[in-house]
Amino acid sequence: MVLAIADCFALKSVRNQQVVGSSPTAGSRIRRKSVREGLASDPWKHHGSRPTRVSTLPEAPLDPAKRLEPHCDEGAASLGSMLAGFDVDSPRAMKNAAIALLALARTRLLVFVALSTTLAAGLAGSSRPVADARQSGSDAPASRLSLQTRVDEQSGIRFSEGTFAVPENRASGKGRLLRLGVVVLRAKSKTPKPDPVFVFAGGPGSDITRSARAYSSSSMLNERDIVLVSQRGTGGDNRLACGLAVNDENIQGYLDPLFREDVFRPCLEDLRARFDLTQYSTETAADDYDDVRRALGYDRINVTGGSYGTRMALVYMRRHPTTVRTALLNGAVPLGNKNPLYHPASFDLAIRALMAECAGDAECKAAVPNLEAEFHAILGRLDAQPAATVVTHPTRGVKVPVKLSREAFLEALRVTMYSGERNRLVPSLLHRAYGGDFAPFAELGLVSERNLRNGLALGHLLCVTCAEDVDRITEQEILSIARPALAGDHRVRDQKRICSFWPRSVLSKDYGNPVAVEVPTLVLSGTLDPVTPPRWGEEAARHLPRALHVVVPGAHGVGGPCVVDIQQRFRDAGTVEHLDVSCTKQMKPARFQVTAGR
Numbered sequence: 282m283v284l285a286i287a288d289c290f291a292l293k294s295v296r297n298q299q300v301v302g303s304s305p306t307a308g309s310r311i312r313r314k315s316v317r318e319g320l321a322s323d324p325w326k327h328h329g330s331r332p333t334r335v336s337t338l339p340e341a342p343l344d345p346a347k348r349l350e351p352h353c354d355e356g357a358a359s360l361g362s363m364l365a366g367f368d369v370d371s372p373r374a375m376k377n378a379a380i381a382l383l384a385l386a387r388t389r390l391l392v393f394v395a396l397s398t399t400l401a402a403g404l405a406g407s408s409r410p411v412a413d414a415r416q417s418g419s420d421a422p423a424s425r426l427s428l429q430t431r432v433d434e435q436s437g438i439r440f441s442e443g444t445f446a447v448p449e450n451r452a453s454g455k456g457r458l459l460r461l462g463v464v465v466l467r468a469k470s471k472t473p474k475p476d477p478v479f480v481f482a483g484g485p486g487s488d489i490t491r492s493a494r495a496y497s498s499s500s501m502l503n504e505r506d507i508v509l510v511s512q513r514g515t516g517g518d519n520r521l522a523c524g525l526a527v528n529d530e531n532i533q534g535y536l537d538p539l540f541r542e543d544v545f546r547p548c549l550e551d552l553r554a555r556f557d558l559t560q561y562s563t564e565t566a567a568d569d570y571d572d573v574r575r576a577l578g579y580d581r582i583n584v585t586g587g588s589y590g591t592r593m594a595l596v597y598m599r600r601h602p603t604t605v606r607t608a609l610l611n612g613a614v615p616l617g618n619k620n621p622l623y624h625p626a627s628f629d630l631a632i633r634a635l636m637a638e639c640a641g642d643a644e645c646k647a648a649v650p651n652l653e654a655e656f657h658a659i660l661g662r663l664d665a666q667p668a669a670t671v672v673t674h675p676t677r678g679v680k681v682p683v684k685l686s687r688e689a690f691l692e693a694l695r696v697t698m699y700s701g702e703r704n705r706l707v708p709s710l711l712h713r714a715y716g717g718d719f720a721p722f723a724e725l726g727l728v729s730e731r732n733l734r735n736g737l738a739l740g741h742l743l744c745v746t747c748a749e750d751v752d753r754i755t756e757q758e759i760l761s762i763a764r765p766a767l768a769g770d771h772r773v774r775d776q777k778r779i780c781s782f783w784p785r786s787v788l789s790k791d792y793g794n795p796v797a798v799e800v801p802t803l804v805l806s807g808t809l810d811p812v813t814p815p816r817w818g819e820e821a822a823r824h825l826p827r828a829l830h831v832v833v834p835g836a837h838g839v840g841g842p843c844v845v846d847i848q849q850r851f852r853d854a855g856t857v858e859h860l861d862v863s864c865t866k867q868m869k870p871a872r873f874q875v876t877a878g879r
Contacts, residue, residue, distance in 0.1 A: 422576035428463065436497035439467035442490075445576060447513065447569050449560050452787075457557070459519040461569060462490040462511035465577065466497060470504050476606050477506035477579055479570065481586035481593040485563075485745040486737035488516035500849075505583070510573050512593070514561040514741035521556065521740030523548035527731070532674060532681045535730040536689040536723065540775035545743070549783060552740045561744035562786035567597040574604060583852070585609040587838050588813060589745075592616075595796040595821065607855055608802040609848065612813035612838050615821040616793050620750040621773050622758055624812070625766030628695045631811035632656075632707075632767075635698070638809075639708050639873060648875035649708045655715035660767070663687035670719040672727045685719050685726070691768045693726035698811045701836040705874045747780035748788055795824040801856045802828040805844065807835030809870075829857035834870045843868055 428443035444460040468474070478501050482489035489509045496507050514521045525544045528534055552558060574582055583606050586594040591610040598605050614620070636653050639645040649655070662668070667684040674681050685693075694711075698704045710721055754773065763770040802825045806818035815832045822830035831847065833839050843864035851860055 422572045423578075426463070426573075426576040428465070430467075433497065436494075438469070438497040438502065440493070440497075441465040441467065442493075444517065445510070445569075445573050447572060449513075449519075449557055451560070451565055451568060459513055460517055461513060461519075461573070462488065462509075462516050463573060464490045464493040464509040466493065466499075466502055466507040466509075468504055468506050469502050473506060474504045475579070476581050476583055477508050477577075478583045478585055479508045479510070479574070481570075481584065481590035481597075482512060482515070483586070483588035483590045484515070484737055484742060485512075485589045486515055486521075486739060486742040488512075488520070488738075490516060508573070508577065508579075508582075510570060512566045512741075513569055514556075514566075514744060515738050519556065521552055521558070521561065521738045521744060523552075523739040526734045526739055529674070529676055529731075532672065532727065533683050535727050535734070536683055536685060538688065538771065538775055539730070539734070539739075540772075540779045542779070545739075545779045546782070548740055553784065558740070558744050558784040559787050561741055562788055563593055563596045563745055563749060564600065564789060564792065565786070566593065567600045570597055571601045571604065580604070581606040583607045583609075585611075587611040589614055591813075591821070598798050598800050598802075599796045602798040602800060605798075605800045607852070608800050609805070609851075610802060610818070610821060611805045612810060613804055613806065613818045613821040614813055615817055615824075616795060617820055618813070618817050619754050619758075620746050621776055622750075622754045622762055624772055625763050625768040625770070627814055628691070628698075628768060628811050629766045630814065631698055631809050632694070634809055635704060635707060638870065642873060645708055645873040645875050648873075649712045652708050652711060656711050659690070659711065659714050660687060663690055668714075668719040670723045672720070672723045675727070675731055683723055683727075685723050688768065688771060689726055690714075690719070690722055693722040693729070695768070695811055696729045697725055698809065699837040701807065701809070701834075701839075702871065704809060704836055705871050708873055709875050743779065743783045744786050746776070747783045748786040749792065751777055751780045752785070753793055796821070797824040797826070799827055800825065801851075803848065803851045803857055803860075804828055804830040805839050806830065806832045807837060807839045808832060809835065810837045812837050827857065829860060829862075831862050831865065833865050834868050841868065 422445075425446040426443070427445075428441045430439060430441040432439050442462075442464045445463050446458045446460050448454050449457040449459050465477075468477075480489055480496070482492075488511045490511050493509055496502070496509070499507065501507055511517055513519060523544060525547055526539065549558075581604055584594045584597055585608070586592075588611075591612065592614040594608055594610060595615060598608060636656070639649065639652055645652075663685070664687055667686045668690070669682065669684055671680045671682050673679070694707070697707060697710070714722060751773075754777070759770050759773055763773050802822070804818045804822045804825075806813070806815040808815065815830075818830045818832065822828040831844075833841075833844060835841075846864060847860065847862055851857060854860065
């Protein structure tokens with residue numbers, strides 16, 4: 282739906298150890314390059330020596346099975362692993378699997394960090410920075426920081442949690458104060474590195490502090506603090522939520538288009554009575570983060586993000602380049618990627634590449650020999666009339682009839698492909714739909730959209746995307762890029778219609794220009810990413826003179842032992858120069874979840 286489900290993506294980064302660190306090599310200048318080692322063939326077209334590929338897509342429904350906060354999951358137990366124990370070619374098993382998915386989606390673990398000691402007591406005897414002693418006065422960042430610290434009994438990790446106050450209008454410094462949630466997970470080492478890792482959430486609209494518990498097991502904590510800050514507009518007393526987007530009395534609504542006036546006009550009336558909606562841009566948030574950095578007393582930081590979190594990282598790097606030691610961008614969203622213009626074309630490329638992979642895989646081809654023909658036959662039927670099916674109500678457990686239109690079907694398929702594990706199910710899911718069983722897709726669409734709408738502050742999403750992306754999309758671009766795709770231009774036109782009456786965030790005149798700064802940066806892309814495919818990783822890296830772009834088999838947010846090792850060595854070296862990525866030659870896609878001959 283959007284560019285990523287924020288903390289969900291961040292949780293996947295935790296699992297895969299997607300971090301950066303260590304000091305850069307002074308005076309070095311890294312040649313821009315893109316690595317595609319380990320791929321059987323290069324699926325990207327080239328213009329000269331530069332790979333290109335149309336790209337970008339909205340959000341993925343992340344698997345609720347291992348949810349660490351109410352609206353997302355860490356991606357570790359994706360739908361693929363959930364259904365691995367089912368015979369996916371059995372209609373009854375597929376329905377049972379869908380029911381299991383929805384049941385797990387209702388199981389949520391809220392992370393509460395009960396804090397009992399003061400920051401001074403918690404940091405007693407520690408060498409960690411608390412605040413810059415050079416700051417003074419009520420406007421100094423340190424004076425706006427309120428934290429308490431305790432040791433978590435379960436993990437043994439020291440947490441400092443509280444708020445940081447920022448003026449809603451940074452230019453005037455007057456008026457309403459926003460209290461941003463802050464969680465600092467303290468490094469395990471008695472002599473920690475002085476440069477922490479700041480993690481930026483995806484979305485836009487997600488509150489990264491809800492994922493704090495997940496980071497307690499990260500190896501990043503061995504030597505460095507991890508800092509999580511709620512981006513303004515995403516949490517606490519300033520969450521820009523749109524309540525009408527979540528309605529369990531209208532299950533069909535979750536399968537209908539989200540960007541409707543009957544949802545967002547009332548939302549606007551509610552929010553603008555309480556907030557100045559022109560003050561929630563990515564640039565403004567970047568300056569908030571720098572204030573937090575100074576308040577905590579850190580000199581330089583390592584920034585990491587996935588999906589929209591990479592946009593946040595890039596903007597922060599441009600506005601505060603001397604404070605950034607290293608950067609990690611997983612699933613890059615550079616400024617040239619105008620959300621949601623490229624969503625339909627990116628999905629087309631991803632589904633076609635997946636079909637080609639299935640055709641070249643003996644087991645998948647034997648199980649679904651006519652995958653592409655069946656896919657287009659499904660779309661033809663849905664053009665004629667929506668498919669009637671049933672889903673399980675998310676709270677009552679009863680069966681509810683719904684209709685699945687072509688648009689809703691493609692949305693459910695698209696979000697399924699966000700996960701490298703779940704996209705292994707797509708051939709079997711399509712085969713079931715071709716046989717008339719649309720229930721698995723409807724269940725997926727319901728679960729993903731409901732979790733998405735609960736998890737994102739949709740008012741914040743609009744405050745960011747209307748000014749920063751949608752306003753830069755031209756009619757000619759819609760006609761040439763979005764309309765020819767399978768999903769067409771419905772989404773971009775729907776969002777433009779809502780943005781036509783939504784307030785605009787204040788931006789710098791050069792906001793849309795590429796980010797080009799001297800920061801050691803590791804950029805990661807997945808070959809089958811339907812949202813931020815390698816084209817955008819290459820676009821980000823080519824403007825960063827000290828960047829390395831690594832493309833590996835995977836989807837939206839790559840990981841695995843090889844990637845973990847590369848990230849660890851990048852962190853240790855603090856530079857991409859001479860970084861060994863040869864292990865990617867052995868990386869292979871996971872097996873398709875199909876049964877030959879069925």
